[in-house]
Amino acid sequence: xxxxxxxxxxxxxxxxxxxxxxxxxxxxxxxxxxxxxxxxxxxxxxxxxxxxxxxxxxxxxxxxxxxxxxxxxxxxxxxxxxxxxxxxxxxxxxxxxxxxxxxxxxxxxxxxxxxxxxxxxxxxxxxxxxxxxxxxxxxxxxxxxxxxxxxxxxxxxxxxxxxxxxxxxxxxxxxxxxxxxxxxxxxxxxxxxxxxxxxxx
Numbered sequence: 001x002x003x004x005x006x007x008x009x010x011x012x013x014x015x016x017x018x019x020x021x022x023x024x025x026x027x028x029x030x031x032x033x034x035x036x037x038x039x040x041x042x043x044x045x046x047x048x049x050x051x052x053x054x055x056x057x058x059x060x061x062x063x064x065x066x067x068x069x070x071x072x073x074x075x076x077x078x079x080x081x082x083x084x085x086x087x088x089x090x091x092x093x094x095x096x097x098x099x100x101x102x103x104x105x106x107x108x109x110x111x112x113x114x115x116x117x118x119x120x121x122x123x124x125x126x127x128x129x130x131x132x133x134x135x136x137x138x139x140x141x142x143x144x145x146x147x148x149x150x151x152x153x154x155x156x157x158x159x160x161x162x163x164x165x166x167x168x169x170x171x172x173x174x175x176x177x178x179x180x181x182x183x184x185x186x187x188x189x190x191x192x193x194x195x196x197x198x199x200x201x
Contacts, residue, residue: 042107046070049101049111053092055118058199059154061091062115066099073104120153121201123192130185131156131163134176153199160197164189 047070056062066087068074075083077100078092089099094117100110120128131150138144140151148162149155156163166175168186181189195201 041105045103045107047101047103047107047109049099049109051099051111051113053113053115055116056092056094057118058120058124058157061093064089064092064097064099064113064115066101068101068103068109071103071105071107074101076101117153118200120199121195123188123195123201124153124156124199126188127163127192128153128156130181130188134178134181134185135163135167138176157197157199160193164193 047068050067050069052065052067054062064078066076066089068076068087074087075085076087076089077083078089079097083100083102092115094115096112096114098110098112100108102108135150139146140149144150148159150159150163165171166173167181168189170180174180180186192201
């Protein structure tokens with residue numbers, strides 16, 4: 001089998017849509033499974049891969065929609081996972097991800113996309129700052145007190161009722177252990193929960 005070298009021209013997209021065109025510099029492209037196509041099949045192709053992400057938000061991951069052209073019979077995978085017929089990946093965590101498109105002859109093309117976190121609402125941001133200052137030292141990691149970790153946005157959202165009960169209402173007792181929150185910080189929690197207790201509030 002000839003050694004191949006692939007050159008990727010394009011943009012790593014942070015938001016929006018970018019087209020990434022990938023061409024073989026010599027020889028046939030390498031399929032992900034099976035024997036390589038004969039007759040330099042992949043080298044004659046000019047496959048385009050377009051990636052369109054949406055932002056992740058709180059407990060909801062983003063999506064990545066893949067559009068591949070220049071060949072037919074595409075399947076797709078993300079970050080080395082199983083190939084799928086659908087060109088849409090859902091609930092994708094914020095961060096960098098590698099997408100591979102494989103055509104019907106086994107030729108593969110890859111591109112990288114960045115899913116970003118949408119900006120949080122001002123009320124959630126205020127509560128998160130209170131949690132990080134007063135609660136995360138005890139409520140994080142595998143040994144989180146009471147089995148409740150507050151080290152991620154999603155965990156804070158899911159624990160909103162308990163946060164209010166302990167930090168605002170003192171039910172069954174006030175937290176944090178070092179002393180009650182200030183009236184100002186308690187109001188931040190109450191205002192956020194009253195607004196809906198969401199990431200975007």
